[in-house]
Amino acid sequence: xxxxxxxxxxxxxxxxxATAGNQxxxxxxxxxxxxxxxxxxxxxxxxxxxxxxxxxxxxxASDAAAVxxxxxxxxxxxxDDMPCFDNADIRRGKPAVHSAFSEPLALLAGDALIIAAxxxxxxxxxxxxxxxxxxxxxxxxxxxxPHGLVAGQAWESEDEIPLVEYHRAKTASLFxxxxxxxxxxxxxxxxxxxxxxxxxxxxxxxADDLRDFAANEAEIGKPCGQDDANxxxxxxxxxxxxxxxxxxxxxxxxxxAAVPDCPGAPMLRDLIAGEAKRLxxxxxxxxxx
Amino acid sequence: xxxxxxxxxxxxxxxxxATAGNQxxxxxxxxxxxxxxxxxxxxxxxxxxxxxxxxxxxxxASDAAAVxxxxxxxxxxxxDDMPCFDNADIRRGKPAVHSAFSEPLALLAGDALIIAAxxxxxxxxxxxxxxxxxxxxxxxxxxxxPHGLVAGQAWESEDEIPLVEYHRAKTASLFxxxxxxxxxxxxxxxxxxxxxxxxxxxxxxxADDLRDFAANEAEIGKPCGQDDANxxxxxxxxxxxxxxxxxxxxxxxxxxAAVPDCPGAPMLRDLIAGEAKRLxxxxxxxxxx
Numbered sequence: 001x002x003x004x005x006x007x008x009x010x011x012x013x014x015x016x017x018a019t020a021g022n023q024x025x026x027x028x029x030x031x032x033x034x035x036x037x038x039x040x041x042x043x044x045x046x047x048x049x050x051x052x053x054x055x056x057x058x059x060x061a062s063d064a065a066a067v068x069x070x071x072x073x074x075x076x077x078x079x080d081d082m083p084c085f086d087n088a089d090i091r092r093g094k095p096a097v098h099s100a101f102s103e104p105l106a107l108l109a110g111d112a113l114i115i116a117a118x119x120x121x122x123x124x125x126x127x128x129x130x131x132x133x134x135x136x137x138x139x140x141x142x143x144x145x146p147h148g149l150v151a152g153q154a155w156e157s158e159d160e161i162p163l164v165e166y167h168r169a170k171t172a173s174l175f176x177x178x179x180x181x182x183x184x185x186x187x188x189x190x191x192x193x194x195x196x197x198x199x200x201x202x203x204x205x206x207a208d209d210l211r212d213f214a215a216n217e218a219e220i221g222k223p224c225g226q227d228d229a230n231x232x233x234x235x236x237x238x239x240x241x242x243x244x245x246x247x248x249x250x251x252x253x254x255x256x257a258a259v260p261d262c263p264g265a266p267m268l269r270d271l272i273a274g275e276a277k278r279l280x281x282x283x284x285x286x287x288x289x
Numbered sequence: 290x291x292x293x294x295x296x297x298x299x300x301x302x303x304x305x306x307a308t309a310g311n312q313x314x315x316x317x318x319x320x321x322x323x324x325x326x327x328x329x330x331x332x333x334x335x336x337x338x339x340x341x342x343x344x345x346x347x348x349x350a351s352d353a354a355a356v357x358x359x360x361x362x363x364x365x366x367x368x369d370d371m372p373c374f375d376n377a378d379i380r381r382g383k384p385a386v387h388s389a390f391s392e393p394l395a396l397l398a399g400d401a402l403i404i405a406a407x408x409x410x411x412x413x414x415x416x417x418x419x420x421x422x423x424x425x426x427x428x429x430x431x432x433x434x435p436h437g438l439v440a441g442q443a444w445e446s447e448d449e450i451p452l453v454e455y456h457r458a459k460t461a462s463l464f465x466x467x468x469x470x471x472x473x474x475x476x477x478x479x480x481x482x483x484x485x486x487x488x489x490x491x492x493x494x495x496a497d498d499l500r501d502f503a504a505n506e507a508e509i510g511k512p513c514g515q516d517d518a519n520x521x522x523x524x525x526x527x528x529x530x531x532x533x534x535x536x537x538x539x540x541x542x543x544x545x546a547a548v549p550d551c552p553g554a555p556m557l558r559d560l561i562a563g564e565a566k567r568l569x570x571x572x573x574x575x576x577x578x
Contacts, residue, residue: 027443084392103373115433118407122425136411144404154316
């Protein structure tokens with residue numbers, strides 16, 4: 001099956017479980033709205049691609065890992081966009097969950113998605129119970145305290161923000177988690193995959209800074225200039241446009257180089273190359289070439 | 290070891306993991322603040338008491354279940370109190386997390402506690418991997434969609450609130466989950482324990498309504514009259530004071546009657562009787578006698 005279809009189908013199953021009976025109706029609708037239609041699904045694609053590169057020995061576990069990663073990503077977007085946080089009204093080109101529904105429902109929908117992520121791993125891995133602890137631990141580490149996504153966002157409340165740790169926690173950790181969870185799901189050693197996840201995650205953060213700085217709203221489906229507006233560190237603001245573009249190319253090269261030897265390595269390298277192209281704002285593509 | 294000490298020690302371990310290195314410092318402080326000092330710890334005590342009544346065959350699993358239940362409860366309090374939800378400034382007799390820290394940190398702290406709950410189960414049950422899926426599933430069901438705590442709170446955003454389902458989801462589900470998780474952790478059949486959890490959960494909801502209606506702030510550590518202020522269903526408002534007191538007594542009786550035959554049954558019945566006394570507002574105790 002096509003990877004994208006496989007991800008959408010697995011997400012659909014998870015959301016069906018969470019919204020069985022469509023009660024309460026508003027939050028059931030909000031959960032679906034927060035997950036469908038998705039963005040590029042880059043994290044679950046990464047997770048699944050690594051699992052497939054490792055042989056995909058336990059497809060249900062691979063799907064569960066990919067779904068958990070994406071549900072947690074969606075939850076973070078819903079909570080991030082809330083007025084008390086980034087106060088962003090637009091996400092993926094449509095009103096953010098709190099704008100389309102309400103603040104209480106956005107708060108609850110984010111919570112429900114986090115819970116559903118872990119529930120999915122436990123439910124889908126009945127045939128591979130030995131994978132539940134490492135998958136849960138890896139995914140939780142990627143999003144939780146003290147070094148995951150939540151920690152990354154929490155650095156924004158500090159007076160002094162250590163840039164490397166901040167970016168690693170806020171963005172790279174979920175890429176590392178997606179990569180390692182994909183390996184775990186296929187019965188491979190996650191440690192040999194860590195470097196690739198780290199490099200791709202760092203690339204993605206640099207690309208995100210570039211897009212925030214240099215793209216336009218129509219291109220990325222959300223307002224630009226948010227880092228500046230929120231007084232947050234941004235690689236372009238700190239190092240200049242050309243140096244940042246060069247850094248992105250360097251990180252993409254490192255990611256490709258870090259793909260461990262395995263039957264699926266060429267497929268993975270292709271996926272990374274495609275991703276790198278997608279990440280570069282159109283307005284900068286010629287400059288970057 | 291004394292049950293209360295055991296719970297505090299297990300919670301301390303979980304919070305130490307989440308705040309290792311105390312970075313980022315503010316959220317690390319907020320997580321600890323949200324969990325310590327606790328309230329009555331009634332849900333984890335229930336969980337542990339059931340596990341002990343069933344023989345407590347896997348103490349680490351029992352502790353993990355109790356901790357997960359309490360962290361999820363604390364998370365719900367932190368998010369509930371936020372301005373976009375109940376807008377309550379006082380909790381457990383001190384400023385709520387969003388007042389003591391900030392709204393973004395309260396949002397993130399709640400998320401981190403939810404994540405830590407599931408991480409704790411996976412981490413603590415390395416010796417009993419077969420328990421991770423049922424514990425995670427039971428706990429997730431108790432707090433998530435479509436019938437757990439989050440669903441209960443989401444009913445408050447609907448025009449029509451089905452009172453029984455609302456109360457069951459919002460309050461009773463976590464008691465049922467605590468009871469069943471305690472049984473699972475000890476290797477017992479959780480289904481035989483469901484009725485007791487349901488009855489105690491219903492009793493607790495009625496008691497909560499009574500306290501909201503008839504106690505004073507000093508007695509319960511948070512403002513009273515919130516149901517009325519927020520336009521929410523309240524058993525006393527709906528059925529009158531005497532009928533509600535009678536219903537609480539009836540539910541406590543049902544809880545005691547639902548304790549399955551086991552070596553720890555007398556201990557459990559004592560715990561329930563003590564709990565029932567604690568739940569009744571002082572100002573009503575004579576009326577209830």
